[in-house]
Amino acid sequence: MESVIEVNNVSKSFGKLNVINQCSIQVEKGSITGLIGPNGAGKSTLFNIIAGVFPPDSGRIVFDGEDVTGLPSNQLFSRGLLRTFQIAHEFSHMTALENLMMVPSGQLGENLLNTWFKPSLVRSQEQEVRQKALDVIDFLKLEHVKNELAGNLSGGQKKLLELGRTMMVDAHVVLLDEIAAGVNRTLLKDLNDNILRLNRELGYTFLVIEHDMDMIAKLCNPVIVLAQGSVMVEGTIEEIQSNPEVIDAYFGTDVS
Template identity: 80%
Template sequence: MTNIIDVKNVSKSFGHLKVINDCSIAVEEGSITGLIGPNGAGKSTLFNIIAGAFPADAGSIHFAGEDITHIPANQLFHKGLLRTFQIAHEFSHMSALENLMMVPGDQSGESLFNAWFKPGLVRSEELAVRQKALDVIDFLSLGHVKNELAGNLSGGQKKLLELGRTMMADPKVVLLDEIAAGVNRTLLQDLIANIQRLNKELGYTFLVIEHDMDMIAKLCNPVIVLAQGSVMVQGTIEEIQNNEEVVEAYFGTEAH
């Protein structure tokens, strides 16, 4: 298998606090890779560095063979590297469908010239984007709320919508940050099923930060354990759950 993400010897400090410490991870193309660790391990910071939100102090990041160490998030979006957030960032006063239609960039209608002099082009693009959004809505079984204001959706529906927004950009890799947080068990099963479908049917690669070990067990192979900003161990979920170092990192010596 080919590594689509290669993080090599990355470090990051905030003031005197070193959050990421000479960290190296690899994500295989076509995998659903889990990233777990105790609170404060540096998981979200590492995500932010990979996604271009924070600059690394040292080390390098390669995406699909390209050095993206110093490339900002907006450019990575167009290269097919996207992320979700622990708290969904929906446009609350727009419908679920409109939220999806907002995603594709560089639409002709954004140009005043095209709006005035090429209305046919603008209209045809809008229709294509709308159809794609409807296809995503159908894929995620959100048709019953497509015209509902996104701010009125449940936590789980917002997370599905967030996943749908990544689909509108046809990503190569999606970084999922605590996507199970605040989601009821029924909708969580829908989320898991949709992630698996996107992986198997559309070839999406996922890197998943998650505290829900049941979700990690159902979705992820391999699983990487981060502790104090560095990789502690990597393996299958069974190997991770039976690793004494991991148990101690999560629960302390009293767990023995």
């Protein structure tokens, strides 16, 4: 299978604290890959390195066959690598629809001169963006809250909206960081279903950090276990759950 993300011997320290230690993983194109591990294993730090939040101290990040080590998040975003957050980052005083319409970069209306001298082009593009946002809302079954202020949405609806943002720019790879946190079981099923639909119908690749093992079991294959900043083991969820090393690593700890 073709790898869309390759992490090659990456290390990262903060002061004297070595968080990621010669870590190497591969994420296959079209997969939903799980990333789990005990508290402090370095999962979020590895996510931040892949997403361009900060560079590694050593090692390489390859995205879609190209070395992107050290590229900032905005450049990776424009290449189709996006991440969501454990705490949703919505514009609370804008509607759900408006939140989605804000996502595409380089819109003509962002330039004041265009609004003066190219108003018809601005309106045309805005209509296209609005229609795409409406299509996303329809896909996610959020029609009933499209005109609701995003700050008034439930935790689960905000996570669905976060997922919708990735659809506004036709993401190739999405990093999901504990997307199930704070979501009730009903909306969690909607999240799972939509992730599967995006994967199967639109070809999205996902890398998922998640503490909910039921969600990992339903969505992810393979599953990578991180411990002390490096890969402990990789396999199916059944292999992971029966592995003595993994059981020992988690014993007396919370999965995060």
